[in-house]
Amino acid sequence: MISWESFAGWYRNRLVWVAVILLVVSVGVVVLVNRAGPEAEPADLQGQIVARMRTTLEQADPGQHNHAGHGVQQATTEEKPAVICGVRVYGHEPAEVTVLADVQKVYGFHLCGVAEQKRPWDVAVKLAGPVIMDMSTRPPGIQVVESTADVMFVDRLREMFPDKYAELALKEALADSEVADLRRRYDAAAGL
Structure with missing residues (x-):
């Protein structure tokens, strides 16, 4: 039988990983959007x-x-x-x-x-x-x-x-x- 503490720990770790993955994907999308497109403002x-x-x-x-x-x-x-x-x-x-x-x-x-x-x-x-x-x-x-x-x-x-x-x-x-x-x-x- 699984104890409440081990289930809560597993669930908490899973939420942390989901949050990390979402953060990485969000940052990647922002970087791609800022670099892409002919409308992007030249840097110089x-x-x-x-x-x-x-x-x-x-x-x-x-x-x-x-x-x-x-x-x-x-x-x-x-x-x-x-x-x-x-x-x-x-x-x-x-x-x-x-x-x-x-x-x-x-x-x-x-x-x-x-x-x-x-x-x-x-x-x-x-x-x-x-x-x-x-x-x-x-x-x-x-x-x-x-x-x-x-x-x-x-x-x-x-x-x-x-x-x-x-x-x-x-x-x-x-x-x-x-x-x-x-x-x-x-x-x-x-x-x-």
């Missing part, structure tokens, strides 16, 4: 800036990119086509900050395609060029560099960008890996 500041810049540009109406002369042909439905962007960050101000919340301005380049259904990339409406994002406003402000009737593009770029970022903007656009990712995401959004 540069990655966070790229993600915020891309998201801001993709959520903005193409007119908010301040490009002149770009009209998107709307289909018969009221649904607006997705804007898919690739970005490159040249730098940010203040340059010494290490937390995204402290970044005031971002200087970079953007190439966006308006993903109208079944419209291939080669004939898509595109928005491209050096861009400044004002991160101190919600949503961030978007200002692109464009020439005017009185000011040439290079002169306008030098007016708007600090020298160290203007030099980069005159030489560099998107990295090949960013272009490949942009085209893949565009094709998916356009249903190609």
